[in-house]
Amino acid sequence: MLLRLAYLAMTNTFALLRLLPMGSREKDIEILALRHQLPVLQRQVGKPGFSTGIRIRRPSVSRGYTGPWPLRGTRA
Template structure:
């Protein structure tokens, strides 16, 4: 399961570049991403975003360890309870094998 997840998220290893960035650069990138997120939300209106299975797995693995109150403060395309459900589903699949 871990190997499959690593394979699916390998294009997303761009996050490793964050290690060499300063806090200021990270803050600027976060603000830019949040602004783009707001623009996309305005354009989408009531249309719901569809996540692929690998996107759900990546987000669930990344966000599930966070406390629920932190999750609720984040700006996400999916509700925090949905992300936690994705994580539970992943764990059920893992233990079913």
């Protein structure tokens, strides 16, 4: 955990140091590139699919259901 925190602190520090000498135009270009990259990555990943069992269990868990779950592969 401490190693991860140190890694994140160093990467953020280097990112900040890289942005300091940039002008406004270069920052705007980088922002545009990152805005384009985000939808491209979202299209590649797609939306997560949920199985029937998960669709049954999620609402039950949020409502505090503590009974036995249906066996795997059976229909509710």
